[in-house]
Amino acid sequence: MLSRVASHLYWMSRYLERAENMSRILDVGQSLALLSADDGADVIEPLVITDTLEAFEASGLPATAEGVARFLAWDPQHPSSIANCLEASRESARAVRGAITSEMWETINDTWLQLQQKRRSGGQPMDTPFFEWVKERSHLFNGVTSATIRRAQPHSFILLGAFIERADNTARILSVKQGAAARRAATAEAGVDRAAAAETDSDYSGYYRLTSVLRSVSAFEAYRDTYQDAVDARRVAELLIFDSRLPRSLRFCFDRIDEILRQLPQQSGRPARRLAATIHARLAYGDVSEAFSLGMHEFLENFLRDNVELGEAVHAAYLEMK
Incomplete structure (x- = not known):
């Protein structure tokens, strides 16, 4: 093409x-x-x-x-x-x-x-x-x-653009929420472990703020079906990052991105495929405990940088005029 x-x-x-x-x-x-x-x-x-x-x-x-x-x-x-x-x-x-x-x-x-x-x-x-x-x-x-x-290359590029953009949006919403929570928790609980403070921040754990995150990505019903319990910050992050069945989770998006890039011409897309596979493996084999240990805000900011880099690699491999 x-x-x-x-x-x-x-x-x-x-x-x-x-x-x-x-x-x-x-x-x-x-x-x-x-x-x-x-x-x-x-x-x-x-x-x-x-x-x-x-x-x-x-x-x-x-x-x-x-x-x-x-x-x-x-x-x-x-x-x-x-x-x-x-x-x-x-x-x-x-x-x-x-x-x-x-x-x-x-x-x-x-x-x-x-x-x-x-x-x-x-x-x-x-x-x-x-x-x-x-x-x-x-x-x-x-x-x-x-x-x-028809399921051919045009369809692949349409899906690729949608999933890269969707992953960026979900990560940005979570990153802003977690970053604000971490800053307030650090101020209020000086000396407490950073990850634990971020998890227990009273503002981010508020029902309306958590449900707003879920509703912004059409995941409120999915949360109730999955956990059947009160809305909890840790579980919201787990669902929106690592759940492979939620259409707007980071894992779901990169399951599809990795699959699509494998179907596109191989000769020029190796850097993009390698980066997508690295991000995909991090989501497929990681868990929410590891993300909180690193610091959820830092985890999401790293993801956003990698996703932007992936978009640039896709552009260089397939979208630039040769």
Whole structure:
């Protein structure tokens, strides 16, 4: 497959997944901001998760729930806003219409047309119905893709982009939560073991914060089915990192990434395959106790760096024009 075609398919999928992830973060973040007394920290948390705090401050928008939502959902200068992601995904699909099915193109183009209508008639909505619409359109595209496209290289690059982006999102959400917990625990319990303090932090162990993490990755029901007990910080981390059956866990994503890379041409992809296999082995044979021993925040930050490096290796191997 031409590198140009592979690149468009890969980024079409990544941008659509990113739009869905942004809508999840904003929807849960707005709910938490209404419940929390610590308004400032919860209002900017979506910016911290998405690593856009500096860009937001430069935008001049007010540091309110509405200002944050407007920036992450609609800001034309923010390349990863929901609106820009949906537009970029549609442009990538348009560039490779011959490599995708007509149903896939119609779905993603209709999403873009509906977005323009919402922009004109609704004054750029930033509420739960809008975020639910974004998620539904992403799910619709994924379902149409699964039902219509031939299982060949185009399908592999579509899945590869989605799973790399999804793993990044799950790790970022957990990393921000665990990092804040560890800092507060270190302050409150000087001299206590770092991992134990992070686990017992009263803020992160709060029911609403833990369930917000689960709901942001559609894992609340999976948690109840798996543990059938009170929501616990250690088990949340175990589920979202090491569970091989949860579609948004790090383990599930890398089970698929490792499998996909094995199916792609081998001659140029050795560094990417090697790095993916290393990350996959760490998730397949590690456990939550080892992660807490290292420090959960540090474990997740290491994962994020490795995932970014994997994206760069995939780009060098398959997506750059030779």
